[in-house]
Amino acid sequence: MTAEDPPPRARSLLRHVPGEILGQADTGPGGLLVERFVHRTIAEPFVAPAVADPLLVWIADGGARVEERDLGGGWSAVDVRRGDLFVVDSDEPYELRWRAEGASFEALHVHLGVHLIEAAAADLFGQPQRPALREASGARDHAVSALLELIHREIAGGASPAPTLLQGVGQALAVCVLRAFADPERRIRRRSGLPAFRARAIVQHMRDNLAEPFSLAELASVAEMSPFHFSRVFSRSMGCSPQRYFTGLRIAEAQRLLRETDRSVLEIGLAVGYSSPSHFAQTFQRATGVAPSRYRDAR
Numbered sequence: 001m002t003a004e005d006p007p008p009r010a011r012s013l014l015r016h017v018p019g020e021i022l023g024q025a026d027t028g029p030g031g032l033l034v035e036r037f038v039h040r041t042i043a044e045p046f047v048a049p050a051v052a053d054p055l056l057v058w059i060a061d062g063g064a065r066v067e068e069r070d071l072g073g074g075w076s077a078v079d080v081r082r083g084d085l086f087v088v089d090s091d092e093p094y095e096l097r098w099r100a101e102g103a104s105f106e107a108l109h110v111h112l113g114v115h116l117i118e119a120a121a122a123d124l125f126g127q128p129q130r131p132a133l134r135e136a137s138g139a140r141d142h143a144v145s146a147l148l149e150l151i152h153r154e155i156a157g158g159a160s161p162a163p164t165l166l167q168g169v170g171q172a173l174a175v176c177v178l179r180a181f182a183d184p185e186r187r188i189r190r191r192s193g194l195p196a197f198r199a200r201a202i203v204q205h206m207r208d209n210l211a212e213p214f215s216l217a218e219l220a221s222v223a224e225m226s227p228f229h230f231s232r233v234f235s236r237s238m239g240c241s242p243q244r245y246f247t248g249l250r251i252a253e254a255q256r257l258l259r260e261t262d263r264s265v266l267e268i269g270l271a272v273g274y275s276s277p278s279h280f281a282q283t284f285q286r287a288t289g290v291a292p293s294r295y296r297d298a299r
Helices: 114-125 142-156 163-181 196-208 216-223 227-238 242-260 265-271 277-288 292-297
Strands: 019-026 032-039 042-048 055-061 064-070 076-080 085-088 094-100 106-112 136-139
Touching: 019 142, 032 142, 032 163, 055 142, 076 136, 085 142, 106 142, 106 163, 114 163, 142 163, 196 216, 196 242, 216 227, 216 242, 227 242, 242 265, 242 277, 242 292, 265 277, 265 292, 277 292
Parallel strands: none
Antiparallel strands: 019 032, 032 106, 042 094, 055 085, 055 106, 064 076, 064 094, 085 136
């Protein structure tokens, strides 16, 4: 990374991000949504969504070089390690990839819901209007990091996270984040995007039904929207149509199965919803640039 390269903005990583969720907690709509991830050592580029809630990403273990770009733009990179903090406040989707330095790369993802932000803004600025945040990459803030460390210990402790603790820490966290990162000079477009909790439910429903035919009506029902409105809002948040995003999840799962299992290409195609081997091979090659068998041989 050269001195002229701007640091990347951390973005929402949600359930579709390559990796494994080790723990999670949700205090409800408008509150705190927390997910503890351990990520793959190397992540191939993927499009991650923008959501309506500000996002904090705190590196809990290990280090990595993280690269991202706006859709169609150039890559920028930053090296991160334990304790580094990313602050995300944007309504545009983006593309992301990384390479971890060791065997472990763990991060805590915390979405601050609108109710928390508005209450903190009322306390600090005398009005509940939701302010824009200064996006940061690799930042260090003692108060914010201490609260994120407490959340991490609560999620990683083995017992069920205590809702009262998470609610209290979430309120304190919103105040500390606004004190450190509120930017009164910055204006961002506030298009109607998906709240983090709803985006998570939709993406998880897609992942749970990769072998089933795509159904816009079913996804709209999960989102509690009309199909037309859901398609528009989803596309704004994710940067592509629901069907295209669903296909991307199918291909990502097929890649995982080709890397990590010895199942046949035919079996993998069936597992991700393709009854026709030729259709699976064509779709896979169009998305990745190589045929499924060649992708497996290169692992």
